[in-house]
Amino acid sequence: MNVLAHGVGSRSDLPIPEFYAYAGAFAALVVSFLALGLLWADSRFRGAEAGVPIRVSPPARPLRVVSLLLLVYTLGWLVAGPARTEANAGPYLVYVVFWVGLVPASLLFGPVWRLLNPFRLLPDRARRPLPARLGHWPAAAGLLAFTWVELVSPEPAAPATLLAFLALHGAVQLTGTLVYGHAWLERGDPFEVYSTLVGHLSPVGRRSDGALVLRSPFNGLDAIVPAPGLVATVCVLLGSTGYDGFSSAPFWVDALQSGPLGRTVLGTAGLLAAIVAVAVLYAACIGAAGLIGGARGMSPRFAHSLVPIAVGYLVAHYFSLLVIEGQRAFLLVFGLDGEVDLEIVGPGVIATVQVLAVIGGHVVGVVAAHDRSVRLLPPARAVAGQIPLFVLMVCYTLGGLTLLFAA
Amino acid sequence: MTRAGVVLACLLLAGCGAQAETHHNPGTGHEVSTSVPAPVAGEARAEITIAAGKVEPPPGWLELTKGQPVSLIVTSDVADELHVHGFDIPATLVPGQPVTVRFKADRTGVFEVETHDSKLVLLQLRVR
Numbered sequence: 184m185n186v187l188a189h190g191v192g193s194r195s196d197l198p199i200p201e202f203y204a205y206a207g208a209f210a211a212l213v214v215s216f217l218a219l220g221l222l223w224a225d226s227r228f229r230g231a232e233a234g235v236p237i238r239v240s241p242p243a244r245p246l247r248v249v250s251l252l253l254l255v256y257t258l259g260w261l262v263a264g265p266a267r268t269e270a271n272a273g274p275y276l277v278y279v280v281f282w283v284g285l286v287p288a289s290l291l292f293g294p295v296w297r298l299l300n301p302f303r304l305l306p307d308r309a310r311r312p313l314p315a316r317l318g319h320w321p322a323a324a325g326l327l328a329f330t331w332v333e334l335v336s337p338e339p340a341a342p343a344t345l346l347a348f349l350a351l352h353g354a355v356q357l358t359g360t361l362v363y364g365h366a367w368l369e370r371g372d373p374f375e376v377y378s379t380l381v382g383h384l385s386p387v388g389r390r391s392d393g394a395l396v397l398r399s400p401f402n403g404l405d406a407i408v409p410a411p412g413l414v415a416t417v418c419v420l421l422g423s424t425g426y427d428g429f430s431s432a433p434f435w436v437d438a439l440q441s442g443p444l445g446r447t448v449l450g451t452a453g454l455l456a457a458i459v460a461v462a463v464l465y466a467a468c469i470g471a472a473g474l475i476g477g478a479r480g481m482s483p484r485f486a487h488s489l490v491p492i493a494v495g496y497l498v499a500h501y502f503s504l505l506v507i508e509g510q511r512a513f514l515l516v517f518g519l520d521g522e523v524d525l526e527i528v529g530p531g532v533i534a535t536v537q538v539l540a541v542i543g544g545h546v547v548g549v550v551a552a553h554d555r556s557v558r559l560l561p562p563a564r565a566v567a568g569q570i571p572l573f574v575l576m577v578c579y580t581l582g583g584l585t586l587l588f589a590a
Numbered sequence: 591m592t593r594a595g596v597v598l599a600c601l602l603l604a605g606c607g608a609q610a611e612t613h614h615n616p617g618t619g620h621e622v623s624t625s626v627p628a629p630v631a632g633e634a635r636a637e638i639t640i641a642a643g644k645v646e647p648p649p650g651w652l653e654l655t656k657g658q659p660v661s662l663i664v665t666s667d668v669a670d671e672l673h674v675h676g677f678d679i680p681a682t683l684v685p686g687q688p689v690t691v692r693f694k695a696d697r698t699g700v701f702e703v704e705t706h707d708s709k710l711v712l713l714q715l716r717v718r
Contacts, residue, residue: 193675193701194675194676194680194699194700194701195699195700195702196699196700196715197698197700197716197717197718199692316693431700431714433648433649433650433651433714436649436711436714437648437649440643440645440649440710441643441644441648461709525676525696525697525699526698528699528700529698530718570614
């Protein structure tokens with residue numbers, strides 16, 4: 184087992200240097216206060232209305248068949264591959280190529296898992312309409328289950344663990360699709376929802392008239408539709424990465440392996456506590472913003488501004504895993520007898536990417552929240568109403584930097 | 591274990607310490623021995639005891655600079671397999687006998703030292 188690693192891997196990142204941590208924190212604070220005073224007073228983003236059409240129609244069906252074959256190939260490794268994790272490509276294909284790779288792929292090309300999702304090969308025949316109140320809740324639960332397997336389960340990289348997860352995931356998606364059609368996949372498939380949320384930051388998106396367009400990531404973010412469970416989904420992403428950040432701290436390692444509760448129980452409690460902490464902070468700050476701004480029902484309408492913060496932290500967290508353990512996936516898949524270069528990126532590069540990703544996410548989040556505030560709140564209260572939102576983002580960003588610096 | 595016992599163990603192993611073995615990670619020369627070697631100047635050292643599933647001292651960080659020699663001296667009360675991640679060094683732990691793993695920390699990052707059967711993290715190496 185690896186407490187250090189995200190499911191797989193033989194190393195983890197060094198703490199970022201003190202200077203990087205303070206420079207990042209300072210930048211986050213300055214940007215937030217400048218945004219309050221200097222950004223526009225009337226909403227500028229047009230969300231799903233914006234964008235320049237591009238004439239590309241990717242062949243969805245063949246791509247999904249290819250992705251189904253890759254799934255079967257991965258299952259083959261998991262079922263028949265060697266028992267030693269380091270020799271089995273299966274866990275690397277799941278954790279590194281698929282789970283971590285989904286972030287850069289979606290950032291570049293938009294909601295790629297919608298295009299590649301093999302469950303979309305099933306016929307889109309809904310027996311009944313998807314209840315609106317279900318929203319993204321199934322996706323939030325699915326992401327929680329996957330991050331639990333990755334970060335808490337006793338043997339995250341064991342083929343049996345991954346096969347059990349994939350079997351459960353497959354059964355849920357199959358049932359959901361047979362009952363509710365593809366609407367289920369759009370809202371309930373954890374990986375499709377994940378990829379689509381991250382993909383809202385990409386320059387490629389779909390306009391409200393259905394055209395594939397090039398658009399600014401700010402319009403992309405603005406096009407996120409507030410649905411029940413959206414806040415929960417974002418909180419699961421932020422909270423689980425946060426838990427991953429502190430779970431290698433010596434006090435926590437010691438508590439996990441020597442405490443009276445046992446590691447699975449304590450690990451589960453820690454993961455849930457991290458997610459609840461993120462959610463409580465969100466609820467408190469949005470509540471304060473609503474009180475100051477004199478508006479109600481704000482909670483789902485600001486969830487989009489947390490997406491870039493979560494993505495920034497995901498990039499900071501997984502960058503080195505992708506470039507380092509990605510090599511092992513490549514070597515194992517192609518049966519090459521090479522060595523993984525653990526220092527293909529140095530600590531300086533990793534720290535720089537981490538801080539830039541966290542601060543970049545923060546800046547985009549602040550701008551998105553500002554635009555949404557001036558749209559939703561009465562002009563006289565729009566600036567004051569934003570203060571709790573910025574406090575929230577500063578808390579998340581400083582929390583993220585602290586984890587990168589201290590743990 | 592008494593000094594005489596250590597000497598005896600060394601003699602039995604024919605050639606005190608220096609049980610170098612090649613492995614699947616060329617470039618990381620290391621040695622595993624059932625003795626406590628004399629400290630080398632500039633070497634980082636950690637002595638860890640595992641008793642009844644508890645690690646003493648509790649798992650912490652060992653701060654290293656790249657290229658620094660390291661000695662990990664591990665005594666376990668049960669038979670187990672020690673593994674230094676990243677450097678990919680395995681060592682067999684014999685009950686009650688201190689086992690020394692010596693290597694050069696020649697790559698940067700955070701690496702975990704753990705036991706395979708009891709699944710305990712003994713230490714995290716922070717190599718800068």
